[in-house]
Amino acid sequence: xxxxxxxxGNEVIAEAALRAGCRHYFGYPITPQTEVAHYMxxxxxQIGGVFVQAESEVAAINMVYGAASTGKRVMxxxxxxxxxxxxxxxxxxxxxxxxxxIVDVVRCGPGLGGILPAQCDxxxxxxxxGHGDYNLVVFAPSSIQELYELVxxxxxVADQYRNPVVILGDGYxxxxxxxxxxxxxxxxxxxxxxxxxxxxxxxxxxNVITSIYIEADVxxxxxxxxQAKYRAIEANETMVEEFNCEGADVIVTAYGxxxxxxxxxxxxxAKEGIKVGxxxxxxxxxxxxxxxxKYAETPKGFLCVEMSAGQMVEDVRLAIxxxxxxxxxxxxxxxxxxxxxxxxxxREIAARK
Amino acid sequence: xxxxxxxxxxxxxxxxxxxxxxxxxxxHRLVAEVIDELGIEGKTVGVSPVGCTYNNYEYFNxxxxxxxxxxxxxxxxGIRRSxxxxxxxxxxxxxxxxxxxxxxxxxxATRGERITTIFxxxxxxxxxxxxxxxxxxxxxxxxxxPFGRKPELHGYPVKVCELLSTLEGAVYIERxxxxxxxxxxxxxxAIKKAFELQLAGKGFTLVEVLSTCPTNWGMNPVKSIKWLExxxxxxxxxxxxxxxxxx
Ligand SMILES: Cc1ncc(C[n+]2csc(CCOP(=O)(O)OP(=O)(O)O)c2C)c(N)n1
Ligand code: SF4
Ligand SMILES: [Mg+2]
Numbered sequence: 001x002x003x004x005x006x007x008x009g010n011e012v013i014a015e016a017a018l019r020a021g022c023r024h025y026f027g028y029p030i031t032p033q034t035e036v037a038h039y040m041x042x043x044x045x046q047i048g049g050v051f052v053q054a055e056s057e058v059a060a061i062n063m064v065y066g067a068a069s070t071g072k073r074v075m076x077x078x079x080x081x082x083x084x085x086x087x088x089x090x091x092x093x094x095x096x097x098x099x100x101x102i103v104d105v106v107r108c109g110p111g112l113g114g115i116l117p118a119q120c121d122x123x124x125x126x127x128x129x130g131h132g133d134y135n136l137v138v139f140a141p142s143s144i145q146e147l148y149e150l151v152x153x154x155x156x157v158a159d160q161y162r163n164p165v166v167i168l169g170d171g172y173x174x175x176x177x178x179x180x181x182x183x184x185x186x187x188x189x190x191x192x193x194x195x196x197x198x199x200x201x202x203x204x205x206x207n208v209i210t211s212i213y214i215e216a217d218v219x220x221x222x223x224x225x226x227q228a229k230y231r232a233i234e235a236n237e238t239m240v241e242e243f244n245c246e247g248a249d250v251i252v253t254a255y256g257x258x259x260x261x262x263x264x265x266x267x268x269x270a271k272e273g274i275k276v277g278x279x280x281x282x283x284x285x286x287x288x289x290x291x292x293x294k295y296a297e298t299p300k301g302f303l304c305v306e307m308s309a310g311q312m313v314e315d316v317r318l319a320i321x322x323x324x325x326x327x328x329x330x331x332x333x334x335x336x337x338x339x340x341x342x343x344x345x346x347r348e349i350a351a352r353k
Numbered sequence: 354x355x356x357x358x359x360x361x362x363x364x365x366x367x368x369x370x371x372x373x374x375x376x377x378x379x380x381h382r383l384v385a386e387v388i389d390e391l392g393i394e395g396k397t398v399g400v401s402p403v404g405c406t407y408n409n410y411e412y413f414n415x416x417x418x419x420x421x422x423x424x425x426x427x428x429x430x431g432i433r434r435s436x437x438x439x440x441x442x443x444x445x446x447x448x449x450x451x452x453x454x455x456x457x458x459x460x461x462a463t464r465g466e467r468i469t470t471i472f473x474x475x476x477x478x479x480x481x482x483x484x485x486x487x488x489x490x491x492x493x494x495x496x497x498x499p500f501g502r503k504p505e506l507h508g509y510p511v512k513v514c515e516l517l518s519t520l521e522g523a524v525y526i527e528r529x530x531x532x533x534x535x536x537x538x539x540x541x542x543a544i545k546k547a548f549e550l551q552l553a554g555k556g557f558t559l560v561e562v563l564s565t566c567p568t569n570w571g572m573n574p575v576k577s578i579k580w581l582e583x584x585x586x587x588x589x590x591x592x593x594x595x596x597x598x599x600x
Binding site for chain 2: 024026050052054055056058059060062063064065066067068069070072074088089092096197198199200201202203206207208209210211212214
């Protein structure tokens with residue numbers, strides 16, 4: 001019998017991680033994701049797991065690096081300014097190919113910004129943020145149920161590809177209460193980790209976890225290996241929701257909670273005889289380019305809506321590649337794009353020749 | 354014929370890349386001898402720093418993890434908390450530990466992490482060609498204190514053992530030097546004790562080793578040892594700063 005509960009997003013993140021077999025959590029408090037740490041602190045002590053409140057996000061991500069080196073399923077969570085501090089460790093982890101799950105419950109910026117929800121971390125999560133050529137697998141859930149399922153999936157993907165994986169949610173997702181139905185048993189991808197530094201037990205050569213390759217050709221070979229892995233992830237792990245796109249007059253694209261607003265717009269527009277489609281990237285990296293290519297010439301125009309000044313829209317434009325117009329609507333500072341404002345732009349695009 | 358002196362098993366059979374006369378090599382050997390004597394190579398995980406010894410993971414035979422600059426104590430925390438029955442050590446220079454990694458070492462000690470830190474104080478940034486370290490002495494010339502370290506411009510050299518020994522989570526803190534045979538023996542005894550206390554689950558242990566950097570000090574190895582004795586040892590006094598097993 002599966003279990004249906006009404007829970008807050010941040011608590012679902014923690015619960016899902018525990019269900020995925022995560023017994024190691026390292027973090028530093030920051031609004032609006034602190035409940036993840038509260039939940040973990042309590043549960044880990046009860047079940048004999050590891051919870052450490054680190055001295056900073058810099059330390060937290062490096063503790064994750066250490067725990068991941070031993071092959072343990074490990075997670076950290078933070079919000080935008082804290083993620084900025086983690087970027088050093090994230091780059092090192094990507095290079096050292098350490099599986100880990102990093103949760104970013106995004107708040108508005110730049111700077112200390114504010115604590116209200118936003119989507120302005122797309123650049124720093126999807127486009128790197130840290131130094132070097134690397135990619136993180138980035139999941140952007142839009143409901144609490146999906147949040148739960150993607151957190152569990154994230155641990156599997158991290159282990160399978162030996163790569164850091166990010167759950168990118170906005171503050172709404174963290175704070176929102178919604179029904180979530182937990183499975184009786186999770187699908188756990190049990191991956192052997194012969195590379196883990198757990199002690200040689202005098203039975204094998206020593207294992208080394210490192211991100212430094214001083215010689216140009218050696219580092220390039222390592223980069224080529226990483227790039228080959230990223231191509232495999234692109235081929236196998238892209239996730240997207242295409243809704244109502246066949247023959248649409250306008251296709252709106254949005255991720256996370258903004259996509260939920262767009263679904264309401266779709267209903268409003270239908271009443272006016274305008275067919276609006278939605279392309280909702282579930283993985284922001286790998287970006288679902290194929291969906292945009294498929295429908296590039298279908299609508300009169302595309303509209304990208306974000307709680308940012310325009311970040312994902314760059315990837316949308318690259319995917320559309322000049323085959324159609326791509327308008328943008330965004331709000332910042334913790335403001336949310338309204339149904340009314342989105343509808344006005346939809347009407348305008350639909351009226352185009 | 355019996356072998357009376359050999360490479361410790363915990364050291365890989367590989368020539369070290371350090372400059373002639375650099376005492377990093379001696380310190381590596383001491384750590385390896387202790388690992389051998391305690392029979393812990395199979396369950397030890399070491400953490401390499403950023404500094405001249407960034408790749409000492411190539412030299413130690415135990416499992417090794419390379420950490421970002423200054424972050425070794427945090428990385429070691431993650432490892433130790435994941436492997437409660439293993440032994441974890443960090444090997445860090447003075448720039449790594451006492452400048453960029455100050456927060457990480459202070460809080461690893463504060464939490465009483467059951468790790469051992471080998472802290473190599475050579476009063477300089479060796480790897481990046483001789484800039485001022487937090488431990489650079491007053492008056493000492495470096496590439497970023499070309500007219501000598503002046504307190505009014507550059508502050509004062511930090512005494513790590515004195516600082517960390519105030520923390521309750523630290524159970525063993527000793528400063529040693531590798532300037533002569535007698536002190537090298539003491540250094541080894543200190544490193545051994547630190548590992549033993551870790552094995553006993555007591556808390557955070559650190560051994561500071563005064564070390565030379567002939568290359569960036571601009572001296573030959575013999576003069577370097579003399580400079581260490583005449584300049585570093587009066588400021589950085591050798592001795593046990595904390596030992597809960599003696600209390
Ligand atoms: C984030 C970062 N900043 C700066 C550096 C450059 N860097 C490499 S080693 C080093 C100093 C190391 O000095 P120390 O810790 O004293 O070690 P030593 O070489 O003297 O043994 C610096 C500044 C780096 N690698 N990473
Ligand atoms: S630069 Fe200095 S610390 Fe580095 S290996 Fe050479 S002598 Fe040793
Ligand atoms: Mg140094």
